[in-house]
Amino acid sequence: MSMEKKDQTLELLHEIRGVLACHQVNSIDSYPASRELLSFFESCLRQSVEDAPLRAVAGTPQDIPKPKAESRAVDSNLLVLGEIADEVAQCRSCSLGGRGLKTMAGKGGSGKIRLLIIGHWLPTDDGAEAGAVFGVEEDQMLRRMLNAIDLPREDVFVTNVIKCVVGSGVQPQVEHIDACLSYLQRQIAAISPELICTMGMVAVKTLLRLSQPLSRxxxxxxxxxxxxxxEIPLLPTYHPGYLLQNPEMKNATWQDLQAIQKML
Incomplete structure:
Protein backbone atom coordinates (compact mmCIF):
# COMPACT_ATOMS: atom_id res chain seq x y z
CA MET A 1 0.00 0.00 0.00
CA SER A 2 1.35 3.45 -0.91
CA MET A 3 2.07 6.04 1.78
CA GLU A 4 -0.70 8.25 0.39
CA LYS A 5 -3.27 5.44 0.71
CA LYS A 6 -2.06 4.65 4.21
CA ASP A 7 -2.48 8.29 5.26
CA GLN A 8 -5.97 8.39 3.76
CA THR A 9 -6.94 5.17 5.53
CA LEU A 10 -5.61 6.39 8.89
CA GLU A 11 -7.46 9.69 8.49
CA LEU A 12 -10.69 7.84 7.68
CA LEU A 13 -10.28 5.52 10.68
CA HIS A 14 -9.59 8.52 12.92
CA GLU A 15 -12.80 10.18 11.74
CA ILE A 16 -14.80 6.99 12.27
CA ARG A 17 -13.40 6.61 15.79
CA GLY A 18 -14.34 10.22 16.54
CA VAL A 19 -17.92 9.63 15.40
CA LEU A 20 -18.19 6.42 17.45
CA ALA A 21 -16.76 8.16 20.51
CA CYS A 22 -19.29 10.98 20.15
CA HIS A 23 -22.09 8.38 19.90
CA GLN A 24 -20.79 6.67 23.04
CA VAL A 25 -20.82 9.90 25.04
CA ASN A 26 -24.40 10.44 23.89
CA SER A 27 -25.38 6.93 25.06
CA ILE A 28 -25.68 5.42 21.57
CA ASP A 29 -24.27 1.95 22.17
CA SER A 30 -25.78 -0.23 19.45
CA TYR A 31 -26.38 -0.22 15.67
CA PRO A 32 -28.67 -2.26 13.38
CA ALA A 33 -26.81 -5.32 12.06
CA SER A 34 -26.36 -5.66 8.29
CA ARG A 35 -24.42 -7.95 5.95
CA GLU A 36 -22.09 -5.10 4.97
CA LEU A 37 -21.34 -4.18 8.61
CA LEU A 38 -20.61 -7.79 9.56
CA SER A 39 -18.34 -8.16 6.53
CA PHE A 40 -16.43 -5.04 7.58
CA PHE A 41 -15.89 -6.32 11.14
CA GLU A 42 -14.75 -9.74 9.84
CA SER A 43 -12.13 -8.07 7.62
CA CYS A 44 -10.92 -6.00 10.60
CA LEU A 45 -10.61 -9.15 12.71
CA ARG A 46 -8.61 -10.93 10.01
CA GLN A 47 -6.25 -7.97 9.71
CA SER A 48 -5.82 -7.88 13.48
CA VAL A 49 -4.86 -11.58 13.54
CA GLU A 50 -2.40 -11.11 10.67
CA ASP A 51 -0.72 -8.18 12.43
CA ALA A 52 -0.46 -9.97 15.81
CA PRO A 53 2.97 -11.63 15.20
CA LEU A 54 4.43 -8.29 14.17
CA ARG A 55 3.17 -6.64 17.35
CA ALA A 56 4.61 -9.49 19.41
CA VAL A 57 8.04 -9.07 17.83
CA ALA A 58 8.08 -5.28 17.91
CA GLY A 59 6.74 -5.03 21.44
CA THR A 60 4.46 -2.33 22.83
CA PRO A 61 5.06 0.65 25.11
CA GLN A 62 3.56 -1.38 27.95
CA ASP A 63 6.34 -3.98 27.49
CA ILE A 64 9.02 -1.41 28.32
CA PRO A 65 9.76 -1.43 32.07
CA LYS A 66 9.44 1.87 33.89
CA PRO A 67 12.54 3.35 35.45
CA LYS A 68 12.98 2.30 39.07
CA ALA A 69 13.06 5.92 40.24
CA GLU A 70 9.62 6.52 38.72
CA SER A 71 8.26 3.34 40.35
CA ARG A 72 9.52 4.47 43.75
CA ALA A 73 7.89 7.88 43.25
CA VAL A 74 4.57 6.25 42.31
CA ASP A 75 4.70 3.96 45.37
CA SER A 76 5.42 6.95 47.59
CA ASN A 77 2.49 8.88 46.13
CA LEU A 78 0.14 5.94 46.67
CA LEU A 79 1.26 5.78 50.28
CA VAL A 80 0.49 9.50 50.74
CA LEU A 81 -2.95 9.07 49.14
CA GLY A 82 -3.67 6.19 51.50
CA GLU A 83 -2.66 8.30 54.49
CA ILE A 84 -4.95 11.11 53.31
CA ALA A 85 -7.85 8.65 52.95
CA ASP A 86 -7.28 7.44 56.52
CA GLU A 87 -7.25 11.02 57.81
CA VAL A 88 -10.42 11.84 55.87
CA ALA A 89 -12.22 8.85 57.42
CA GLN A 90 -11.50 10.21 60.92
CA CYS A 91 -11.85 13.93 60.18
CA ARG A 92 -14.09 15.97 62.50
CA SER A 93 -13.06 19.43 61.29
CA CYS A 94 -16.58 20.57 60.35
CA SER A 95 -20.21 19.79 61.11
CA LEU A 96 -20.35 17.13 58.38
CA GLY A 97 -17.43 15.23 59.85
CA GLY A 98 -18.90 15.67 63.30
CA ARG A 99 -21.94 13.69 62.23
CA GLY A 100 -19.76 10.67 61.46
CA LEU A 101 -20.82 10.46 57.81
CA LYS A 102 -19.31 7.99 55.38
CA THR A 103 -16.38 9.32 53.41
CA MET A 104 -15.03 8.97 49.87
CA ALA A 105 -11.49 10.28 49.45
CA GLY A 106 -11.31 9.26 45.79
CA LYS A 107 -10.40 6.40 43.46
CA GLY A 108 -7.89 5.90 40.70
CA GLY A 109 -5.14 3.93 39.07
CA SER A 110 -2.09 2.55 40.84
CA GLY A 111 0.47 3.94 38.41
CA LYS A 112 1.38 7.38 37.16
CA ILE A 113 -1.81 9.45 37.07
CA ARG A 114 -2.11 11.65 33.99
CA LEU A 115 -5.57 13.15 34.57
CA LEU A 116 -7.08 14.24 37.90
CA ILE A 117 -10.86 14.71 37.80
CA ILE A 118 -12.48 16.71 40.60
CA GLY A 119 -16.21 16.97 41.32
CA HIS A 120 -18.16 18.43 44.25
CA TRP A 121 -19.31 15.61 46.57
CA LEU A 122 -20.95 12.17 46.62
CA PRO A 123 -24.62 12.87 47.37
CA THR A 124 -26.03 9.48 48.40
CA ASP A 125 -25.32 6.63 50.80
CA ASP A 126 -26.35 4.21 48.03
CA GLY A 127 -23.47 5.53 45.96
CA ALA A 128 -21.09 5.04 48.87
CA GLU A 129 -22.25 1.44 49.33
CA ALA A 130 -21.53 0.83 45.64
CA GLY A 131 -18.07 2.38 45.92
CA ALA A 132 -18.99 5.29 43.65
CA VAL A 133 -17.20 8.65 43.65
CA PHE A 134 -19.75 10.86 41.88
CA GLY A 135 -22.74 8.48 42.10
CA VAL A 136 -23.64 5.15 40.46
CA GLU A 137 -25.11 6.54 37.23
CA GLU A 138 -22.68 9.46 37.25
CA ASP A 139 -19.68 7.12 37.46
CA GLN A 140 -21.07 5.04 34.60
CA MET A 141 -21.32 8.15 32.43
CA LEU A 142 -17.81 9.23 33.44
CA ARG A 143 -16.53 5.81 32.41
CA ARG A 144 -18.10 6.24 28.98
CA MET A 145 -16.57 9.70 28.69
CA LEU A 146 -13.08 8.38 29.41
CA ASN A 147 -13.54 5.47 27.01
CA ALA A 148 -14.56 7.94 24.32
CA ILE A 149 -11.15 9.61 24.46
CA ASP A 150 -9.24 6.31 24.83
CA LEU A 151 -8.03 7.16 28.32
CA PRO A 152 -7.54 4.09 30.56
CA ARG A 153 -8.90 4.35 34.10
CA GLU A 154 -5.40 3.42 35.33
CA ASP A 155 -4.26 6.86 34.17
CA VAL A 156 -7.04 8.70 36.01
CA PHE A 157 -7.81 9.62 39.61
CA VAL A 158 -11.29 10.86 40.53
CA THR A 159 -12.13 12.72 43.72
CA ASN A 160 -14.39 15.41 45.15
CA VAL A 161 -13.87 18.73 46.88
CA ILE A 162 -15.90 17.56 49.89
CA LYS A 163 -14.83 14.12 51.07
CA CYS A 164 -17.88 13.30 53.23
CA VAL A 165 -20.86 11.55 51.63
CA VAL A 166 -23.56 14.22 51.79
CA GLY A 167 -27.05 12.78 52.29
CA SER A 168 -30.28 14.10 50.86
CA GLY A 169 -31.62 17.26 52.48
CA VAL A 170 -28.12 18.51 53.36
CA GLN A 171 -26.69 21.50 51.52
CA PRO A 172 -22.92 21.81 51.99
CA GLN A 173 -21.63 25.23 52.96
CA VAL A 174 -18.40 27.14 52.41
CA GLU A 175 -17.10 25.98 55.80
CA HIS A 176 -17.35 22.36 54.65
CA ILE A 177 -15.38 23.11 51.48
CA ASP A 178 -12.72 24.98 53.47
CA ALA A 179 -12.39 22.08 55.93
CA CYS A 180 -11.62 19.66 53.06
CA LEU A 181 -9.46 21.98 50.96
CA SER A 182 -6.15 20.93 52.53
CA TYR A 183 -6.90 17.26 51.73
CA LEU A 184 -7.56 18.14 48.09
CA GLN A 185 -4.41 20.25 47.83
CA ARG A 186 -2.32 17.42 49.27
CA GLN A 187 -3.89 14.95 46.83
CA ILE A 188 -2.99 17.20 43.91
CA ALA A 189 0.58 17.54 45.20
CA ALA A 190 0.95 13.77 45.68
CA ILE A 191 -0.54 12.84 42.30
CA SER A 192 1.14 15.64 40.33
CA PRO A 193 -1.09 15.05 37.29
CA GLU A 194 -0.39 16.31 33.79
CA LEU A 195 -3.87 17.83 33.69
CA ILE A 196 -6.76 18.62 36.04
CA CYS A 197 -10.38 18.51 34.88
CA THR A 198 -12.89 20.10 37.25
CA MET A 199 -16.47 18.95 36.79
CA GLY A 200 -19.09 21.36 38.03
CA MET A 201 -18.96 24.90 39.40
CA VAL A 202 -17.96 24.01 42.98
CA ALA A 203 -14.65 22.43 41.94
CA VAL A 204 -13.53 25.17 39.53
CA LYS A 205 -14.50 27.90 41.99
CA THR A 206 -12.61 26.15 44.79
CA LEU A 207 -9.36 25.79 42.84
CA LEU A 208 -9.37 28.95 40.73
CA ARG A 209 -11.49 31.31 42.86
CA LEU A 210 -13.49 32.34 39.80
CA SER A 211 -17.16 33.24 40.04
CA GLN A 212 -18.23 33.43 36.38
CA PRO A 213 -20.86 30.90 35.20
CA LEU A 214 -19.52 27.54 34.12
CA SER A 215 -20.97 28.12 30.65
CA ARG A 216 -18.43 30.92 30.24
CA GLU A 231 1.59 24.92 37.80
CA ILE A 232 -0.87 22.44 36.26
CA PRO A 233 -3.23 23.04 33.30
CA LEU A 234 -6.89 22.93 34.36
CA LEU A 235 -9.98 22.54 32.17
CA PRO A 236 -13.48 23.10 33.63
CA THR A 237 -16.47 21.22 32.22
CA TYR A 238 -19.89 19.97 33.24
CA HIS A 239 -20.48 17.32 35.92
CA PRO A 240 -21.94 13.95 34.83
CA GLY A 241 -24.83 14.52 37.24
CA TYR A 242 -25.67 17.75 35.40
CA LEU A 243 -25.45 15.99 32.03
CA LEU A 244 -27.92 13.32 33.17
CA GLN A 245 -30.44 16.08 33.82
CA ASN A 246 -29.43 18.25 30.85
CA PRO A 247 -28.45 15.93 27.97
CA GLU A 248 -28.41 18.85 25.54
CA MET A 249 -25.07 19.90 27.11
CA LYS A 250 -23.33 16.66 26.10
CA ASN A 251 -22.08 18.14 22.83
CA ALA A 252 -20.32 20.98 24.66
CA THR A 253 -18.81 18.46 27.07
CA TRP A 254 -17.65 16.33 24.15
CA GLN A 255 -15.70 19.33 22.85
CA ASP A 256 -14.02 19.63 26.25
CA LEU A 257 -13.17 15.92 26.24
CA GLN A 258 -11.55 16.28 22.83
CA ALA A 259 -9.45 19.17 24.19
CA ILE A 260 -8.32 16.92 27.05
CA GLN A 261 -7.44 14.15 24.61
CA LYS A 262 -5.40 16.57 22.50
CA MET A 263 -3.59 17.99 25.55
CA LEU A 264 -2.63 14.52 26.80
Missing amino acids: LRGKFYTYKGAEGV
Missing part, protein backbone atom coordinates in the same frame (compact mmCIF):
# COMPACT_ATOMS: atom_id res chain seq x y z
CA LEU A 217 -15.52 29.16 31.96
CA ARG A 218 -15.69 25.79 30.20
CA GLY A 219 -13.81 25.09 27.01
CA LYS A 220 -10.67 26.97 28.06
CA PHE A 221 -7.49 25.96 29.85
CA TYR A 222 -6.50 27.75 33.05
CA THR A 223 -3.57 27.26 35.42
CA TYR A 224 -3.81 25.75 38.88
CA LYS A 225 -0.96 27.04 41.06
CA GLY A 226 0.05 24.61 43.76
CA ALA A 227 2.72 24.49 46.42
CA GLU A 228 6.33 25.34 45.59
CA GLY A 229 5.36 27.12 42.38
CA VAL A 230 3.89 24.03 40.70
Whole structure:
Protein backbone atom coordinates (compact mmCIF):
# COMPACT_ATOMS: atom_id res chain seq x y z
CA MET A 1 0.00 0.00 0.00
CA SER A 2 1.35 3.45 -0.91
CA MET A 3 2.07 6.04 1.78
CA GLU A 4 -0.70 8.25 0.39
CA LYS A 5 -3.27 5.44 0.71
CA LYS A 6 -2.06 4.65 4.21
CA ASP A 7 -2.48 8.29 5.26
CA GLN A 8 -5.97 8.39 3.76
CA THR A 9 -6.94 5.17 5.53
CA LEU A 10 -5.61 6.39 8.89
CA GLU A 11 -7.46 9.69 8.49
CA LEU A 12 -10.69 7.84 7.68
CA LEU A 13 -10.28 5.52 10.68
CA HIS A 14 -9.59 8.52 12.92
CA GLU A 15 -12.80 10.18 11.74
CA ILE A 16 -14.80 6.99 12.27
CA ARG A 17 -13.40 6.61 15.79
CA GLY A 18 -14.34 10.22 16.54
CA VAL A 19 -17.92 9.63 15.40
CA LEU A 20 -18.19 6.42 17.45
CA ALA A 21 -16.76 8.16 20.51
CA CYS A 22 -19.29 10.98 20.15
CA HIS A 23 -22.09 8.38 19.90
CA GLN A 24 -20.79 6.67 23.04
CA VAL A 25 -20.82 9.90 25.04
CA ASN A 26 -24.40 10.44 23.89
CA SER A 27 -25.38 6.93 25.06
CA ILE A 28 -25.68 5.42 21.57
CA ASP A 29 -24.27 1.95 22.17
CA SER A 30 -25.78 -0.23 19.45
CA TYR A 31 -26.38 -0.22 15.67
CA PRO A 32 -28.67 -2.26 13.38
CA ALA A 33 -26.81 -5.32 12.06
CA SER A 34 -26.36 -5.66 8.29
CA ARG A 35 -24.42 -7.95 5.95
CA GLU A 36 -22.09 -5.10 4.97
CA LEU A 37 -21.34 -4.18 8.61
CA LEU A 38 -20.61 -7.79 9.56
CA SER A 39 -18.34 -8.16 6.53
CA PHE A 40 -16.43 -5.04 7.58
CA PHE A 41 -15.89 -6.32 11.14
CA GLU A 42 -14.75 -9.74 9.84
CA SER A 43 -12.13 -8.07 7.62
CA CYS A 44 -10.92 -6.00 10.60
CA LEU A 45 -10.61 -9.15 12.71
CA ARG A 46 -8.61 -10.93 10.01
CA GLN A 47 -6.25 -7.97 9.71
CA SER A 48 -5.82 -7.88 13.48
CA VAL A 49 -4.86 -11.58 13.54
CA GLU A 50 -2.40 -11.11 10.67
CA ASP A 51 -0.72 -8.18 12.43
CA ALA A 52 -0.46 -9.97 15.81
CA PRO A 53 2.97 -11.63 15.20
CA LEU A 54 4.43 -8.29 14.17
CA ARG A 55 3.17 -6.64 17.35
CA ALA A 56 4.61 -9.49 19.41
CA VAL A 57 8.04 -9.07 17.83
CA ALA A 58 8.08 -5.28 17.91
CA GLY A 59 6.74 -5.03 21.44
CA THR A 60 4.46 -2.33 22.83
CA PRO A 61 5.06 0.65 25.11
CA GLN A 62 3.56 -1.38 27.95
CA ASP A 63 6.34 -3.98 27.49
CA ILE A 64 9.02 -1.41 28.32
CA PRO A 65 9.76 -1.43 32.07
CA LYS A 66 9.44 1.87 33.89
CA PRO A 67 12.54 3.35 35.45
CA LYS A 68 12.98 2.30 39.07
CA ALA A 69 13.06 5.92 40.24
CA GLU A 70 9.62 6.52 38.72
CA SER A 71 8.26 3.34 40.35
CA ARG A 72 9.52 4.47 43.75
CA ALA A 73 7.89 7.88 43.25
CA VAL A 74 4.57 6.25 42.31
CA ASP A 75 4.70 3.96 45.37
CA SER A 76 5.42 6.95 47.59
CA ASN A 77 2.49 8.88 46.13
CA LEU A 78 0.14 5.94 46.67
CA LEU A 79 1.26 5.78 50.28
CA VAL A 80 0.49 9.50 50.74
CA LEU A 81 -2.95 9.07 49.14
CA GLY A 82 -3.67 6.19 51.50
CA GLU A 83 -2.66 8.30 54.49
CA ILE A 84 -4.95 11.11 53.31
CA ALA A 85 -7.85 8.65 52.95
CA ASP A 86 -7.28 7.44 56.52
CA GLU A 87 -7.25 11.02 57.81
CA VAL A 88 -10.42 11.84 55.87
CA ALA A 89 -12.22 8.85 57.42
CA GLN A 90 -11.50 10.21 60.92
CA CYS A 91 -11.85 13.93 60.18
CA ARG A 92 -14.09 15.97 62.50
CA SER A 93 -13.06 19.43 61.29
CA CYS A 94 -16.58 20.57 60.35
CA SER A 95 -20.21 19.79 61.11
CA LEU A 96 -20.35 17.13 58.38
CA GLY A 97 -17.43 15.23 59.85
CA GLY A 98 -18.90 15.67 63.30
CA ARG A 99 -21.94 13.69 62.23
CA GLY A 100 -19.76 10.67 61.46
CA LEU A 101 -20.82 10.46 57.81
CA LYS A 102 -19.31 7.99 55.38
CA THR A 103 -16.38 9.32 53.41
CA MET A 104 -15.03 8.97 49.87
CA ALA A 105 -11.49 10.28 49.45
CA GLY A 106 -11.31 9.26 45.79
CA LYS A 107 -10.40 6.40 43.46
CA GLY A 108 -7.89 5.90 40.70
CA GLY A 109 -5.14 3.93 39.07
CA SER A 110 -2.09 2.55 40.84
CA GLY A 111 0.47 3.94 38.41
CA LYS A 112 1.38 7.38 37.16
CA ILE A 113 -1.81 9.45 37.07
CA ARG A 114 -2.11 11.65 33.99
CA LEU A 115 -5.57 13.15 34.57
CA LEU A 116 -7.08 14.24 37.90
CA ILE A 117 -10.86 14.71 37.80
CA ILE A 118 -12.48 16.71 40.60
CA GLY A 119 -16.21 16.97 41.32
CA HIS A 120 -18.16 18.43 44.25
CA TRP A 121 -19.31 15.61 46.57
CA LEU A 122 -20.95 12.17 46.62
CA PRO A 123 -24.62 12.87 47.37
CA THR A 124 -26.03 9.48 48.40
CA ASP A 125 -25.32 6.63 50.80
CA ASP A 126 -26.35 4.21 48.03
CA GLY A 127 -23.47 5.53 45.96
CA ALA A 128 -21.09 5.04 48.87
CA GLU A 129 -22.25 1.44 49.33
CA ALA A 130 -21.53 0.83 45.64
CA GLY A 131 -18.07 2.38 45.92
CA ALA A 132 -18.99 5.29 43.65
CA VAL A 133 -17.20 8.65 43.65
CA PHE A 134 -19.75 10.86 41.88
CA GLY A 135 -22.74 8.48 42.10
CA VAL A 136 -23.64 5.15 40.46
CA GLU A 137 -25.11 6.54 37.23
CA GLU A 138 -22.68 9.46 37.25
CA ASP A 139 -19.68 7.12 37.46
CA GLN A 140 -21.07 5.04 34.60
CA MET A 141 -21.32 8.15 32.43
CA LEU A 142 -17.81 9.23 33.44
CA ARG A 143 -16.53 5.81 32.41
CA ARG A 144 -18.10 6.24 28.98
CA MET A 145 -16.57 9.70 28.69
CA LEU A 146 -13.08 8.38 29.41
CA ASN A 147 -13.54 5.47 27.01
CA ALA A 148 -14.56 7.94 24.32
CA ILE A 149 -11.15 9.61 24.46
CA ASP A 150 -9.24 6.31 24.83
CA LEU A 151 -8.03 7.16 28.32
CA PRO A 152 -7.54 4.09 30.56
CA ARG A 153 -8.90 4.35 34.10
CA GLU A 154 -5.40 3.42 35.33
CA ASP A 155 -4.26 6.86 34.17
CA VAL A 156 -7.04 8.70 36.01
CA PHE A 157 -7.81 9.62 39.61
CA VAL A 158 -11.29 10.86 40.53
CA THR A 159 -12.13 12.72 43.72
CA ASN A 160 -14.39 15.41 45.15
CA VAL A 161 -13.87 18.73 46.88
CA ILE A 162 -15.90 17.56 49.89
CA LYS A 163 -14.83 14.12 51.07
CA CYS A 164 -17.88 13.30 53.23
CA VAL A 165 -20.86 11.55 51.63
CA VAL A 166 -23.56 14.22 51.79
CA GLY A 167 -27.05 12.78 52.29
CA SER A 168 -30.28 14.10 50.86
CA GLY A 169 -31.62 17.26 52.48
CA VAL A 170 -28.12 18.51 53.36
CA GLN A 171 -26.69 21.50 51.52
CA PRO A 172 -22.92 21.81 51.99
CA GLN A 173 -21.63 25.23 52.96
CA VAL A 174 -18.40 27.14 52.41
CA GLU A 175 -17.10 25.98 55.80
CA HIS A 176 -17.35 22.36 54.65
CA ILE A 177 -15.38 23.11 51.48
CA ASP A 178 -12.72 24.98 53.47
CA ALA A 179 -12.39 22.08 55.93
CA CYS A 180 -11.62 19.66 53.06
CA LEU A 181 -9.46 21.98 50.96
CA SER A 182 -6.15 20.93 52.53
CA TYR A 183 -6.90 17.26 51.73
CA LEU A 184 -7.56 18.14 48.09
CA GLN A 185 -4.41 20.25 47.83
CA ARG A 186 -2.32 17.42 49.27
CA GLN A 187 -3.89 14.95 46.83
CA ILE A 188 -2.99 17.20 43.91
CA ALA A 189 0.58 17.54 45.20
CA ALA A 190 0.95 13.77 45.68
CA ILE A 191 -0.54 12.84 42.30
CA SER A 192 1.14 15.64 40.33
CA PRO A 193 -1.09 15.05 37.29
CA GLU A 194 -0.39 16.31 33.79
CA LEU A 195 -3.87 17.83 33.69
CA ILE A 196 -6.76 18.62 36.04
CA CYS A 197 -10.38 18.51 34.88
CA THR A 198 -12.89 20.10 37.25
CA MET A 199 -16.47 18.95 36.79
CA GLY A 200 -19.09 21.36 38.03
CA MET A 201 -18.96 24.90 39.40
CA VAL A 202 -17.96 24.01 42.98
CA ALA A 203 -14.65 22.43 41.94
CA VAL A 204 -13.53 25.17 39.53
CA LYS A 205 -14.50 27.90 41.99
CA THR A 206 -12.61 26.15 44.79
CA LEU A 207 -9.36 25.79 42.84
CA LEU A 208 -9.37 28.95 40.73
CA ARG A 209 -11.49 31.31 42.86
CA LEU A 210 -13.49 32.34 39.80
CA SER A 211 -17.16 33.24 40.04
CA GLN A 212 -18.23 33.43 36.38
CA PRO A 213 -20.86 30.90 35.20
CA LEU A 214 -19.52 27.54 34.12
CA SER A 215 -20.97 28.12 30.65
CA ARG A 216 -18.43 30.92 30.24
CA LEU A 217 -15.52 29.16 31.96
CA ARG A 218 -15.69 25.79 30.20
CA GLY A 219 -13.81 25.09 27.01
CA LYS A 220 -10.67 26.97 28.06
CA PHE A 221 -7.49 25.96 29.85
CA TYR A 222 -6.50 27.75 33.05
CA THR A 223 -3.57 27.26 35.42
CA TYR A 224 -3.81 25.75 38.88
CA LYS A 225 -0.96 27.04 41.06
CA GLY A 226 0.05 24.61 43.76
CA ALA A 227 2.72 24.49 46.42
CA GLU A 228 6.33 25.34 45.59
CA GLY A 229 5.36 27.12 42.38
CA VAL A 230 3.89 24.03 40.70
CA GLU A 231 1.59 24.92 37.80
CA ILE A 232 -0.87 22.44 36.26
CA PRO A 233 -3.23 23.04 33.30
CA LEU A 234 -6.89 22.93 34.36
CA LEU A 235 -9.98 22.54 32.17
CA PRO A 236 -13.48 23.10 33.63
CA THR A 237 -16.47 21.22 32.22
CA TYR A 238 -19.89 19.97 33.24
CA HIS A 239 -20.48 17.32 35.92
CA PRO A 240 -21.94 13.95 34.83
CA GLY A 241 -24.83 14.52 37.24
CA TYR A 242 -25.67 17.75 35.40
CA LEU A 243 -25.45 15.99 32.03
CA LEU A 244 -27.92 13.32 33.17
CA GLN A 245 -30.44 16.08 33.82
CA ASN A 246 -29.43 18.25 30.85
CA PRO A 247 -28.45 15.93 27.97
CA GLU A 248 -28.41 18.85 25.54
CA MET A 249 -25.07 19.90 27.11
CA LYS A 250 -23.33 16.66 26.10
CA ASN A 251 -22.08 18.14 22.83
CA ALA A 252 -20.32 20.98 24.66
CA THR A 253 -18.81 18.46 27.07
CA TRP A 254 -17.65 16.33 24.15
CA GLN A 255 -15.70 19.33 22.85
CA ASP A 256 -14.02 19.63 26.25
CA LEU A 257 -13.17 15.92 26.24
CA GLN A 258 -11.55 16.28 22.83
CA ALA A 259 -9.45 19.17 24.19
CA ILE A 260 -8.32 16.92 27.05
CA GLN A 261 -7.44 14.15 24.61
CA LYS A 262 -5.40 16.57 22.50
CA MET A 263 -3.59 17.99 25.55
CA LEU A 264 -2.63 14.52 26.80
